[in-house]
Amino acid sequence: MNKPVIAVVGRPNVGKSTLFNKLIGQRLSIVDDTPGVTRDRIYGEVEWCGKTAFIVDTGGIEPKSDDIILVQMRRQAQLAIDTANVIILVTDCKSGMVATDMDVAQMLQKSGKPVVLCVNKCDTLGEPSPEFYEFYNLGLGDPIEVSAVHGYGTGDLLDKAFSSFDYDENAEDDGTIINVAVIGKPNAGKSSLVNKITNEERCIVSDIAGTTRDTIDTLVENKYGKFNFTDTAGLRRQSKIYDNIEKYSIIRAKMAIERSDVCVIMIDATEGVTEQDTKVAGLAHEAGRACIIAVNKWDAVEKNDKTMQEFRKKLDADFAFMSYAPKVFISAKTGMRIDRLFEYIISCNDSANRRIRTGMLNELLAQATTRVQPPSDKGKRLKIFYMTQASVKPPTFVFFCNNAQLFHFSYQRYLENRIREAFALEGTPIKIVVRERGEK
Numbered sequence: 001m002n003k004p005v006i007a008v009v010g011r012p013n014v015g016k017s018t019l020f021n022k023l024i025g026q027r028l029s030i031v032d033d034t035p036g037v038t039r040d041r042i043y044g045e046v047e048w049c050g051k052t053a054f055i056v057d058t059g060g061i062e063p064k065s066d067d068i069i070l071v072q073m074r075r076q077a078q079l080a081i082d083t084a085n086v087i088i089l090v091t092d093c094k095s096g097m098v099a100t101d102m103d104v105a106q107m108l109q110k111s112g113k114p115v116v117l118c119v120n121k122c123d124t125l126g127e128p129s130p131e132f133y134e135f136y137n138l139g140l141g142d143p144i145e146v147s148a149v150h151g152y153g154t155g156d157l158l159d160k161a162f163s164s165f166d167y168d169e170n171a172e173d174d175g176t177i178i179n180v181a182v183i184g185k186p187n188a189g190k191s192s193l194v195n196k197i198t199n200e201e202r203c204i205v206s207d208i209a210g211t212t213r214d215t216i217d218t219l220v221e222n223k224y225g226k227f228n229f230t231d232t233a234g235l236r237r238q239s240k241i242y243d244n245i246e247k248y249s250i251i252r253a254k255m256a257i258e259r260s261d262v263c264v265i266m267i268d269a270t271e272g273v274t275e276q277d278t279k280v281a282g283l284a285h286e287a288g289r290a291c292i293i294a295v296n297k298w299d300a301v302e303k304n305d306k307t308m309q310e311f312r313k314k315l316d317a318d319f320a321f322m323s324y325a326p327k328v329f330i331s332a333k334t335g336m337r338i339d340r341l342f343e344y345i346i347s348c349n350d351s352a353n354r355r356i357r358t359g360m361l362n363e364l365l366a367q368a369t370t371r372v373q374p375p376s377d378k379g380k381r382l383k384i385f386y387m388t389q390a391s392v393k394p395p396t397f398v399f400f401c402n403n404a405q406l407f408h409f410s411y412q413r414y415l416e417n418r419i420r421e422a423f424a425l426e427g428t429p430i431k432i433v434v435r436e437r438g439e440k
Contacts, residue, residue, distance in 0.1 A: 005054045006046070006161050007084035009077055009108070011100040012060025014092040015120040019148035020044060020057035023158070043217050048158040056080045063103040079200075081108065086164045087115045088157065089140065094121045096131040097138070105138040114164035117143040118157055123150060177219070177226045178349050181256045183284065184266030185276045186234025189296040192332035193266065194218055194231045224342040230256045235280050257283055261349050261393070262290045262427075264341070269297045269311070269329070273318045281319060288394040290348035290428040291325040294341060299331040324420065326427055348427030354395060356423055358388045361397070368418045375408050382406035385437060396431040404434045 008016045021027050024044035042057040058077040081087060087108055091101050108115050119135050122128060122145040135143040144160065146153035182190045198218055220227045232253035257263055263284035267277050284291050293315060301307065308329060315327055326344050330337045365387050374382035383402040390396045397419065401407055416430050 003045075003052055003054050004085040005056060005083055007056045007058060007077075007080040007087045008090060009058050009061060009081060009087060009104065010090035011098070011104060012062065014060075014090045015148045016060070016090045017042075017057055019088075019090060019118070019120060019146065019154075020055060022148050022151055022154060023055055046158070048162055051162060053085075053162070056084065061100075061104050061107070063100065063107065081111050081113065084113060086161050087111070087113050088118050088161060089115055089138075090118045090120050091135055091138075091143075092121050093119045093129060093131055093145075097134040101135075101138060105140055109139070115140050116157060116160045116164065117141060118146050119143045120146050120148050122153065123147045125152070177228050178345060179228045179230065179259060179261045180345055181230045181232060181253075181260035181263045181284075181289075182266060183232050183253060183257060183263055183280055184234065185268075185274070185280060188234065188266040188268045189332045190234070190266050191231050193264075193294075193296065193330075193338075194229050196332050196335055196338065197229060222342070224346060227342075227345070230260065232256050235276070235283075254283060257287050257289060260289055261352065262292065262345050263287075264345070265291060265293050265325075267293065267295045269295045269301045273314055278318055281322060281325075285322045285429055288429055288431060290352040290394075291322060292341065292344045292348060292427065293319060293325050293327045295327065295329045296332055298329040299334050299336060322429070324425070324427060324429065344427065351425045352393045352395065352428040354423065354425065355392060356389050356395075358386075361387050361389065361419075364418060364422050365415075368415055372411075372414060375406060375411055377406055380406060382411070390433065394429045394431050395425060396433060398433045398435055400435050400437055402437065404436050407434045 008020050010016050020042065023046045026044075044055050044057070046053055046055045058080045059074075061074055061077050063074065089105065089108060091097065105115075117135060117138060117140040119128075119132055122132065128145055132143065132145065144153055144157050146157055148154075182193055184190055197220055218229045218231070220229055235253055265277070265281045265284060267273060281291065281293070295311065295315075311329075312327060316323065319325065326348070328337055328340050328344060330341055365384060369384060374384060376382065380403065384407075385400045385402075387397055387399045390398045399407065399415075412432050412434075416432060419425065419430060
């Protein structure tokens with residue numbers, strides 16, 4: 001990454017995610033009064049005085065905890081500290097300085113990185129409260145008063161953060177980045193796949209369902225090109241969702257689908273295809289995104305010479321509504337067929353962005369209508385005058401005809417199949433719009 005990196009760290013519930021959202025100008029990180037909501041590293045972009053930098057939100061650091069999730073959260077925070085150019089230590093003025101603040105401050109001093117001390121929740125203007133002056137004891141220089149909720153003091157905070165590194169104006173790389181959303185039900189191996197692709201502990205992985213909460217973006221560059229992989233929270237049935245944090249997680253996951261170019265739908269091979277898998281796939285299909293069905297944990301399945309063939313038949317039956325989606329059997333643990341997955345991501349993205357000339361489309365239309373006559377009803381026959389492509393992602397085709405009511409869905413399906421065959425539109429849904437002549 002050409003841009004400098006600012007890491008936002010601190011103990012749980014001091015307002016790191018609120019400050020992160022305020023600085024990037026959007027609600028990217030989930031905010032709740034419950035401690036420990038943020039777990040992985042969340043990346044955003046902050047702009048200040050004409051310059052930009054990456055900023056990283058991290059989970060609350062509990063230096064002395066042995067909890068499996070908290071230990072991995074601490075490791076994620078340490079990775080953010082190691083890769084950052086500047087660190088913002090966030091503390092809480094309302095609760096005052098506590099022993100954990102001192103532990104975190106010592107951890108940052110060992111890193112040797114520039115540290116900006118932010119005292120959050122100074123929500124009233126005027127003379128700071130007596131608790132504010134306690135933070136001089138951390139030995140990190142002058143603290144800065146900030147109210148992340150109202151935005152007070154954020155300018156001073158960014159002034160100090162941006163002045164702490166030598167800003168090197170590097171030319172922006174205009175290379176096309178494919179946005180890939182990894183979606184599926186809990187424990188399907190989404191985070192493991194992202195970790196395998198990046199060859200680092202980018203996302204916290206555990207057997208506990210619901211470990212991932214935020215949507216986590218990860219930039220990847222390899223021999224296939226540039227990709228932004230988004231790890232999402234597992235999508236469960238609505239009746240199984242009890243707390244607000246999971247509701248926020250699911251909203252973020254659906255937003256990740258909307259801004260993606262390609263969706264990788266993860267299925268647990270050890271459990272087989274479930275109703276929830278088809279519902280998750282339906283979200284991507286309805287959003288009009290190119291889709292790949294990735295059957296994960298294939299290495300853990302007992303196989304014979306017919307296992308894959310039988311599983312494919314099951315997939316074809318359960319995902320009949322998205323027969324266009326290619327299917328790949330992978331293992332996020334061993335890396336099996338990850339190269340094949342990348343090949344499908346590129347081909348599906350190409351299909352979703354393909355534009356076809358109107359002349360070629362109408363030549364195909366003439367051949368298709370000659371082979372199978374358009375339907376008729378009560379002596380009236382459907383006449384299709386011409387067709388054209390209106391947009392991409394997904395490819396959208398507009399048919400102009402004499403009577404839209406005569407354009408039966410079965411004939412639409414027939415024409416869609418002819419378009420797919422002729423122009424190799426694998427992996428992407430196709431949208432068909434029917435217009436009567438003269439209709440806008």
